[in-house]
Amino acid sequence: MSCGNEPLLSVENLKVFFHSDGTVSRAVDGVSYEVKEGETVCLVGESGCGKTVSVLAILGLVPQPPGEIPGGEILFKGRSLLELNEEALQEIRGKEISMIFQEPMTSLNPVFTIGDQIEEAITTHEAVERAEAQRRTIELLADVGIASPEERMKDYPHNLSGGQRQRVMIAMALACEPDLVIADEPTTALDVTIQDQILHLFRELKKKRQMALLYITHNLGVVAEIADRIYVMYAGIIAEVGNVEQVFRNPNHPYTMGLLASLPSRVRKGQPLYSIPGAVPDPAYKPQGCPFNPRCPYVNEICRREFPEMCDFGDHHFARCPIIFQERKNL
Amino acid sequence: MLAFIGRSAIQKIVTLFFVSIISFLIVHLAPGEPSQIDPLNPKFTQEVLERFRKEFHLDKPLHIQYLYYYRDLLTGKSVSWKDNRPVLKKIYERFKNSLWLFILGTLITWTLSFPVGIHAAIRRGGLYDRSTTFLAYLLISIPGFFFAYMLIIFVVTHFHVPVIGMETFGISSTGWYWFMDRMWHLLLPSILGAAGGIAVLSRYVRNQMLEVESQDYVRTAKAKGLSPDKVHYKHALRNALLPFVTMFGLILPGLIGGSVIIESIFSWPGMGRMAYEAILARNYPVILAVNFISAILVLVGTFISDLLYMVVDPRIRL
């Protein structure tokens, strides 16, 4: 891991709220993370915890209204993305940062051939001849493991399987060789075997190309396989940060501990699977203090009153839980 | 593909057959007889009535009458009871007059509805969207005849042009003046005919566009870095347009429907008014012929739209 160099992307204290029916949903409530060049970073959390919204904000794709970004900063290569106008953002989207979405079945336009859609990504950002764009499209399709790409590129999305469509989405995202690829649960909608192939593809591509990957998932198995660094999100905030070793072996936030405890494992064979009591709070009615306090086994009075600080456990391992921090220090 | 065409052709012919039976039954089983339209008319003596009945097979059982009638209609021999002229010829004459209204009305409808609907969808919730929405509801809700009178009052008092009929009575000049006169007469009924269509179609375009704009592939297009114009007009519009291609087939029935009310207000000698007069005079051959032809147009229209849908949507291959 290359520490010390300037981060490619850094998100500082980002807030994204949604207004509806007189209530405010604090979907992302002060989130900070960074991605360094060539690094693979994972955002982990249950559905509804604000992972997707926080990355949509990076590309300026949060629909406003009902969305609102009341605070925070997003720096990409030193430029503040939140202050850019629409035209400047268009320059960045697809060219420097590209995104792969969760639903391959519906994320491709059904009335254009996949070849057209990939070519479009190239010609939008680069002044190249049609023939050149086609040649590169074929190359890209081959790179993402689509057999006989010359014929496939004339297909419409409905001719392809889910896994193939996700490969096409990946090819489209890679079309302009972006510095950062954001993948929003790219394997969730796919069969387990296909999931594995896609993950494998990501690792292959990472080896070949100079690109950073911001990977969003709720699947801890996936995280363990590919992540350099992990951000665990809960109810719109970052709960814990660290590398795979730190987070998996030595979790320092009760939420992370709960998540890991609820993984099926061979060690506790025969015992009922653990599950975190309670449910994720409604983002419009979050509890006071630590948002995890109603479900936390370590909860005390301070947790119900005060929003917890991010605590440094050393060696770039952080968790937002002063209680555990005290406990560890006292040991 | 061929199988689809064959299957749907058979289905449509069966439907048409039942339509012909039902409309025949409605007309013939209703109380009263055509010969009784004017019982006080001294010309209708008993002998005349008998001859009339015989001539038009009214003395035969219903199913025989049915066969006679549709045989005559299909061979073009069916004649109007009122003036003994062939029905199809009569319809064709009136059809030519209605055609102008239809063409201009359809043009107005389609050229206005799409830009209005698309812009309203793109600026959802804005002033433009809200005002066009309200306007659309207004146009859907206004009774055609009331709207017609308001327009007539407005045009007559402000522009001092006569608007009733197809052209000013006794006009003899030709060239530019004649053309403008025709256009003035054509304009109001066409606008009226188009008003409801614009309202319905523009709302439909708007909803369709909104539906498509919320799809994942539109987000993909944005994430690719396309300009808003390309996102809206290429990726979204192309998908939103799919259902409208099919509507090209569905405007066909409008060809014959005409509007009874508008044509009678404007004394327009078109299909609608002919049908209205036929109903008043219980002129069964004309009523049935209009019904039959419009049923054919509906069926042909749906058939064309099915075909168009297959051509346009790459997902449908039969």
Place this chain on the structure above:
Amino acid sequence: MIVMNQNSKPSPAEGGVLEAPKRTLFQENWNLFRKNRLAMAGLVIFVIFFIIAVGGFFLTYGRSPVFDPALVRLQEKLRPPLSKPNLETLKPEELPRLGIYLFGTDDLGRDIFSRMLQGAWVSLTVGFIAVGIAVVIGVFLGGIAGYYGSSQIPLGHLLACLLLGGGVIAIVAGRTAMGISLILFGGATAALLIRVGYAEGKRPIPKALSVLFFNLFSVDVLITGLIDIMLCFPVFFLILTVVALIPSKIHYIMIVIGLTSWMGSARFIRAEFLSLREQDFVTAAKALGVSDWRIIFRHMVPNAMSPVLVSATIGIASAILIEAGLSFLGFGDASYATWGNILSSGKDFLFDAPWLTFVPGFAVLIVVLAFNLFGEGLRDVLNPKLKERH
């Protein structure tokens, strides 16, 4: 009490769990609906119209009503709105109740205000009864097509139904002898079918009769075919034809409008039923041995009603428009004042007495607009897809 308090969970006031307020489905829908200002305006106008129409019925009903819509005062014809009656030429009982002609008078000197009141009641009943008929037919046929769609109809059943139905139609149309013979034939066929049907299983169906049990087509084909046939008719033209041929009574007009506008609800219900039938809660109900009727009416109809509710609201609007159009063309029931025939009587005095056109015209416009806005508001609220977008 105190002991219980110590064991209870921390209340929100103590900084514990803050929960989303619990709301019923109705409250949630109502809150959504209330935000749609146009739809709310529609609802308010609808309520006002309803009150006026019911009031109008009582005020114009009977032998000597409070407001007499049919009272002719030839000496007072075409008086503009708000004009005072001519006290010298009128008998005391002929004076308008309000002291003035609020909306003017028509060419026979009848008070337009009274006529509008009666017309409101007519419009309301036409709208509701016509749509009521259409919804009942639509839900019934659509429900059968959606639920029993795949069962086959044997030739014999169809034959019996056709004979019986044809007989009834013939009798209604005045051909009694033909009708009775058709009904007798139909009854005989039905009896035969029932006899043979009961014997089925005990002994095989006789060869000669097996043709009666030949499966023709499915219920769904029959009903969608019927819908297709009905959609082939130009609706207004069809209504016009029928109304012109039968005696022009307001009840007939309602029935005819109802009979020609059920296709929309039938299609909605059929589509909803087709998808509901496949859902787990219906399978679960079946597994519990719940009867078909109970499944349809307790489990499926409530779930399928929302599109029908919307189309019914909008259907009322179009029924009112159709009735007005019919009256305008002179096919209305002349024994009642309706908004359409007030307008129709005004067309000859367009420039001399524009109030005859504008008063009923705006009344129809406002009421129809209210129903349309209300219906569209309902559609937005009841559409789960749109709800997610909020």
